[in-house]
Amino acid sequence: MNQFLQAITNGFSLAAIYALIALGFVIIYKSTQVFNFAQPALLLLGGYWVLYFGTVWGWPFEFAILAGAVFAAVTGIIIERTTLRPMVGKPVFAVAIVTIGLNTVITIIALDLMGVEIRQMGDPWGLKTVLIGGVTIAHRQIAAIVTVIVLVSLLLAFFKYSRMGLAMRAAAFDQEVALTQGVSVRSVFAISWAIAAVLALFGGIFLGSGIGFERSAAVSALKALPVVIVGGLDSITGALVGAVIVAQAEMLTATYQSQFAWLSWLGQGFSSVVPYLVMFIVLLFRPYGLFGTKEVERV
Amino acid sequence: MKKRWLGLVTLLAAFSLVIAACGDDDTSDTTTAAPTAATTASTAAPATTAAPATTAAPDEGSDIAFDVGVTPAPCSDAVNEGNGCIYLGIISDLTDGPFAPLGVPLTQAQEDFWGVVNADGGLGGFDVIITADNTFDAHYDGAQHVEGAVSLANRVVGLAQSLGTPQTQAALPTFIENDMVVSPASWFSGWAFDDIDNGLVMEVGASYCMEAMNGMSFLAQTRGTDFSWAIVYFPGDYGGDYLAGAKIGAALLGMPAPVAELFQIPVSFGGDVAETVGALAALTPDVVLMVTGPTEMAQITAGLFGTGHQTFQVLGAGPSWNVALKGNADLMPLLEAVYFTTQSWGGWDTDSAGHAAMRAAAEAGGQGPHNAYIAGWTWQYPWLTLLTEAIASGDLTRANLASLALDLDGIDFQGILPTGSYNGTPNEIVERSTIIAQASAEASDGLTPVTDAFVSEIAADFNLVAPCFVG
Numbered sequence A: 001m002n003q004f005l006q007a008i009t010n011g012f013s014l015a016a017i018y019a020l021i022a023l024g025f026v027i028i029y030k031s032t033q034v035f036n037f038a039q040p041a042l043l044l045l046g047g048y049w050v051l052y053f054g055t056v057w058g059w060p061f062e063f064a065i066l067a068g069a070v071f072a073a074v075t076g077i078i079i080e081r082t083t084l085r086p087m088v089g090k091p092v093f094a095v096a097i098v099t100i101g102l103n104t105v106i107t108i109i110a111l112d113l114m115g116v117e118i119r120q121m122g123d124p125w126g127l128k129t130v131l132i133g134g135v136t137i138a139h140r141q142i143a144a145i146v147t148v149i150v151l152v153s154l155l156l157a158f159f160k161y162s163r164m165g166l167a168m169r170a171a172a173f174d175q176e177v178a179l180t181q182g183v184s185v186r187s188v189f190a191i192s193w194a195i196a197a198v199l200a201l202f203g204g205i206f207l208g209s210g211i212g213f214e215r216s217a218a219v220s221a222l223k224a225l226p227v228v229i230v231g232g233l234d235s236i237t238g239a240l241v242g243a244v245i246v247a248q249a250e251m252l253t254a255t256y257q258s259q260f261a262w263l264s265w266l267g268q269g270f271s272s273v274v275p276y277l278v279m280f281i282v283l284l285f286r287p288y289g290l291f292g293t294k295e296v297e298r299v
Numbered sequence B: 001m002k003k004r005w006l007g008l009v010t011l012l013a014a015f016s017l018v019i020a021a022c023g024d025d026d027t028s029d030t031t032t033a034a035p036t037a038a039t040t041a042s043t044a045a046p047a048t049t050a051a052p053a054t055t056a057a058p059d060e061g062s063d064i065a066f067d068v069g070v071t072p073a074p075c076s077d078a079v080n081e082g083n084g085c086i087y088l089g090i091i092s093d094l095t096d097g098p099f100a101p102l103g104v105p106l107t108q109a110q111e112d113f114w115g116v117v118n119a120d121g122g123l124g125g126f127d128v129i130i131t132a133d134n135t136f137d138a139h140y141d142g143a144q145h146v147e148g149a150v151s152l153a154n155r156v157v158g159l160a161q162s163l164g165t166p167q168t169q170a171a172l173p174t175f176i177e178n179d180m181v182v183s184p185a186s187w188f189s190g191w192a193f194d195d196i197d198n199g200l201v202m203e204v205g206a207s208y209c210m211e212a213m214n215g216m217s218f219l220a221q222t223r224g225t226d227f228s229w230a231i232v233y234f235p236g237d238y239g240g241d242y243l244a245g246a247k248i249g250a251a252l253l254g255m256p257a258p259v260a261e262l263f264q265i266p267v268s269f270g271g272d273v274a275e276t277v278g279a280l281a282a283l284t285p286d287v288v289l290m291v292t293g294p295t296e297m298a299q300i301t302a303g304l305f306g307t308g309h310q311t312f313q314v315l316g317a318g319p320s321w322n323v324a325l326k327g328n329a330d331l332m333p334l335l336e337a338v339y340f341t342t343q344s345w346g347g348w349d350t351d352s353a354g355h356a357a358m359r360a361a362a363e364a365g366g367q368g369p370h371n372a373y374i375a376g377w378t379w380q381y382p383w384l385t386l387l388t389e390a391i392a393s394g395d396l397t398r399a400n401l402a403s404l405a406l407d408l409d410g411i412d413f414q415g416i417l418p419t420g421s422y423n424g425t426p427n428e429i430v431e432r433s434t435i436i437a438q439a440s441a442e443a444s445d446g447l448t449p450v451t452d453a454f455v456s457e458i459a460a461d462f463n464l465v466a467p468c469f470v471g
Helices: A002-032 A039-056 A061-087 A092-114 A139-161 A163-173 A175-180 A185-208 A217-221 A224-231 A236-259 A261-266 A274-285 B002-022 B100-119 B142-152 B165-177 B208-223 B237-253 B274-283 B294-306 B323-327 B331-338 B353-364 B371-378 B381-393 B398-406 B457-461
Strands: A129-132 A135-138 B084-092 B126-129 B135-137 B158-163 B181-185 B229-233 B260-263 B287-291 B313-316 B339-343 B435-439 B447-449
Touching: A002 A039, A002 A135, A002 A139, A002 A163, A002 A185, A002 A224, A002 A236, A002 B274, A039 A061, A039 A092, A039 A185, A039 A217, A061 A092, A061 A185, A129 A139, A135 A139, A139 A163, A139 A185, A139 A236, A163 A175, A163 A185, A175 A185, A185 A217, A224 A236, A224 A274, A236 A261, A236 A274, A236 B274, B084 B100, B084 B142, B100 B126, B100 B158, B100 B294, B100 B353, B100 B371, B126 B381, B135 B142, B142 B158, B142 B165, B158 B165, B165 B181, B165 B237, B181 B381, B181 B398, B208 B237, B208 B287, B208 B313, B208 B339, B208 B435, B208 B457, B229 B237, B229 B274, B237 B287, B237 B457, B260 B274, B274 B294, B287 B294, B294 B313, B294 B323, B294 B331, B313 B331, B323 B331, B331 B339, B331 B435, B353 B371, B381 B398
Parallel strands: B084 B126, B084 B135, B084 B158, B158 B181, B229 B260, B229 B287, B287 B313, B313 B339
Antiparallel strands: A129 A135, B339 B435, B435 B447
16 A cells, blocks of 8 residues: 555645646647647756856755746747747747757757766755655655645746736737737746746756755656647646646556566566557547647638 | 648657656757777887776787777877777766766766876876767667767777677677677676677676565664555666565565556656555555666655655665755655665775765765765776786787676776676676665765675575576
8 A cells, every 4th residue: 555655645746847848738738739848848948047057156956946947938039039939920830949949059058068977066955865655755855745736826827917927828829819809928928938938947956955966857757748739739737737748647557567468568668668669549539639628620 | 730730740740659657768869979999900019107096917029909999199199198098988867867867977976086187197098988979869768879889899999888788788789799899887787698699798886686675674773674665766777676675675574565566657758656655645655666777766766755754764875865865845845754775885084095086086086975976986997807808918908808707807896896807707706795875965965875895695695607687
C-alpha cells in the first residue's frame, strides 16, 4: 500500500511540473490561437535566470525567482513583439514553424549560457524529505504542488477580476469582437507570452531543484505536449487534469511494470512512452481532448 | 483550424515518442571546412626538436613520408613556425549528450597536452594540433559519430579521442578503411582484440570488464559475499562490458546473481529514472552498480534514498562521476555516504610526474580539477609514443602509423599507469589494475582513493580470450 501511495504522491508532484508547462501552452493558444512549441526553450531560459541570480549573484532564492520572472516575462514580450506579431494573419503552420525555430534559437542561447555541467538552482528544498504515513515526500515535491495551486488560483482570479484578464478572455472568445469593444489585442498577446514564460520558469525551477538543472530539462518539458492534447488545447482545467492523468500513468507504470512479469515484454523505459500512449488513446475517442472546445466547421 | 493544430502537434509528439523510445538524438552538427591535408607523399624535412618523454627523432634534414593529416607547412597559429604540422581529430560529446560534462574537459586536456608538447619545441620537427574544425560534436550518437569519422577521414592523421564504446564501434569500418588510429574515450574490453579493431584503437587503462571484477572483489572484501546487488546500465558496450565483468566476478567470488539488471536510457535522450528508482525501491538491494552517466547516477541515488531505502551502497563505473556533483551541498553528504567508484588511475592529487604535468597544464589554462581532464590527458601518451616512433622511422603515413600501433611498446605514462604495450596477445598486454575511490567533498576532484591501484585475484587470473561483452 505504501508503494502505491508513494507512486501516487510522486505522480502528483510530477503532474504539478507538467501542469506548469502545459498551462503556458494553453494560455498562449487561448489568447492567440498559436501553439507555442518554444515552451521547452522558455523553461530552459527561465530556469537559467533563476540559477544565475541565485547562485552566480548569490541572491536569496525568493529574489532570484522574482528577478528571473521579470526577465522571463520581458523575454516573452520581446518574442511576441519581434517574431509573432509580424505573423498575425499568416497560416497556422507558418506560425508553428516560427515557434519551432524560436525553440531552437532560444535553446541554443540558453545552453550556451548554462554550459554543459549540472548547475545548482540554489533552492532551499534540496533533497530534504518528510515521512508522512509511511510515504516519503520530498520538500521540493510539496513546494511544486503548493506552487501550482497558488499560481492557478492567481491566474483564475486574474482572468475573472482584472481588466486585462477580462480582455484576455474576450480576445480568446473572439478577437475581432474584442477589438471592436476597445480591447487591445496586442497587449493581450504580449501578456499571454509573458505569463507563459513565467509559468515555464517555475517548471524549470522544479525540474532543476534537488539534483540540479541541466540541458535535459528541455527534453522533459516535451512531455507537456501529450498533457495539453489529453486535456484540450484551450482548457486550463484540461491542462490540470491532463497533467494528473499523464503523470500518474507514467509514474504508476514506472513503479509497477518491473513487478509484473506479464508486462516485461514492453521493455524497460516504457514509462517514458506512456504519456504518448495516453495521448493517442484520448485522440482516438476525443480528438479535441477531454476538456477542449469542439470546433464546428461549416461547409 | 484546431484540427490542423492537432495534426501538427500529434505529428511532433509522435516524433518525440520515437526519440524517447529509441534513445536517439536527432540534433545534428556538422564541422566546417578544415585545413586541406597533403594527400601525396612528400619529402619535407622539418627541423627536429626534442620533445618531452619521446624516443629519438630523425636527424635534421632527413626525409619523412606522410599523407593525410600531415603538412610540411606550419600549423595555423603555430607555436613553432619552422615546424610542420600533424593534425589530430576528435569526435566527442560536447553539448547535449549524457557525457558532455565529461567530453568538454576531456577534449580540453588533449588540446593542452599537445600544447605542452608544442611549447617544448614540438615532436621531431612537427607541431601536433587539434583544431576546432577537426573537433566534431557527435552528441553521443552512433550515426553522428560515423558522420564525424567520414568527415575527418580526409583531414586528420588519426583521432586523439573517439568518445563512447558503441559509437566508436559504429565508426570502426571507417577507421579501418582509412587506417585511422584512434584513442578511444572508453574502456571496452574488446579494444584489446586486433581482430575487432585491426589494432587501430589504442586502449588505455583497465577495461570496464576488469574494472567491474576488481570492484566486485572490493565489495567482497569490505562486505563479504552475502549481499544483494543490482546493476543499472546504459545500453551498448559500456554498460554491457561492465555488467559482464560484474557477473563474472560475482560468479568467481561465490556471490549471488544480481537481483535486477536495469537498462537505463540516458536522460538527455528522454530517458526517465523513475522506472529504475521504482524497481530498485521494490527490490531494496544492498549494492547498486551504476554504469551510467553522472546525471543518472545522481538522480537514481537521490531518488532511491528518497523512497526510504537508505542503507544501500553504490559502486559506479568511472564515467559515472563528475566533479560538478561536488557543488550540490545537499547531494554530496549522501554521495559521501554511499558512492564508491572504480577508476583506471589515480585522482587529481596523485603524486606522479604525469599527474604533475597534467595539473600544471590545467592550471595554466585555468581548468579546475576534473576526473575527465585526467583521462583526456592520459589517453594521449600512446599517441605521443606512436608519433615519435613514426617520425623516427621516417614515415608518418597512416599505413605506417596503423602498422606501428599494432605492436606499439614502451608507452611511458609518466607514472600515471605502468608502462604500456600493445605487443602481445590481449591476455598478455591488457591492463588489469583499478583504484577504488569514494566521493568526498574535501577532495579536489570530489574523489578520495580508498585503495591503491590493485589487481584482484580474479582479474589477475582471468583469461581474456574474447571480449567480455559481445553486442
